[in-house]
Amino acid sequence: MAIVVYGAGGIGCYVGGRLAAGGAAVVFVGRQRVADELGAHGLRLTDYLGADLRVAAEDVRYETSPAAAAEADLVLVTVKSAATESAAAELAEVLKPGAIVVSFQNGVRNGELLRERLKDQVVLTGMVPFNVLNRGGGVFHQGTEGALDVQRHPGLAPYVDAFARAGLPLKQHDDILPVQWAKLLLNLNNPINALSDLPLRDELSQRAFRRCLAAAQAETLALLDAKGIKPAQLLPIPMNRFPMILRLPDFLFRRLAGKMLAIDPLARTSMWEDLEADRRTEVDYLNGEVVRLAESLGRTAPVNSKLTQLIHEAESTRRSWSGPDLLRELQR
């Protein structure tokens, strides 16, 4: 059963790399710069638990043409949200009818966007809870914990063992929307992390940054409540308790929620990586999604709106924010 990773960057190389290291036949589709990196070094997949797996360069099949997806039985879509529509259009041209397509992307609308285009395929929504850092030289490192989440579907049965062998077991859900919104609540930190210009652990160790995240989450939780959506519990603490925990003084936060800081010291968010690489960020699909949710309810979301605006400004002119300055800006 051929597995194609479509948009093989950080997440795609890591997930596809672990599947390949576990013996699955994987074709990566993506950009020439990544093909060159993997062609020179092969793939090395490491994680926070000490896993260290390799796939030799000659065993990595990395293609740059969408045509390579024609043979896929299972497609894992791992482009950033802004690239989903073009990826969907390319896939619609080449995919076999009946192929299974899983969106392993952040945000809540990528599955829908793919489904609109891929009428002859089965499109499922997935979620990647952990952080992946490309350390260069073909090394991709998983810095935090979590299993891959995906919508339940019988068509996934032939692949369940391959994901388990890869050390990335699939957790299937009857209703994925609460899982997606729970992840989005965590991703509200992406712009804060990107604006702080700090590794995640350093940023979340500072109360002022945590208060910014608490404000963005509290605003979102109230809107989700009004919409009748109850976010899933992804971590030991229920999502609706997060804002209260995040606002705690540093010493209490470390004592009660120290596990939240059990993050690889180098890990940063994908939004920070986008700003670093001068790429368009996913802010419109994360905090911007909250603004749209507010509008659908005839309400506003000033904190998420401001974070969206600050990231758009940072997309053209970068500046590093201190926690207190950012908090003041969000409270204005």
Ligand SMILES: NC(=O)C1=CN([C@@H]2O[C@H](COP(=O)(O)OP(=O)(O)OC[C@H]3O[C@@H](n4cnc5c(N)ncnc54)[C@H](OP(=O)(O)O)[C@@H]3O)[C@@H](O)[C@H]2O)C=CC1
């Ligand atoms: N990185 C992380 O730690 C995490 C990321 N996520 C989510 O996973 C998704 C993927 O993120 P990530 O792996 O970091 O993103 P990356 O930007 O690292 O990887 C996506 C790759 O897809 C390429 N691409 C874009 N369009 C196409 C196309 N049409 N055909 C082929 N290749 C294409 C991009 O190239 P180019 O840049 O040239 O467009 C890029 O190399 C996002 O939704 C992200 O939010 C979720 C959890 C953690």
Ligand SMILES: CC(C)(CO)C(=O)C(=O)O
């Ligand atoms: C895992 C997490 C929340 C942080 O890295 C992420 O999803 C991202 O960076 O986009």
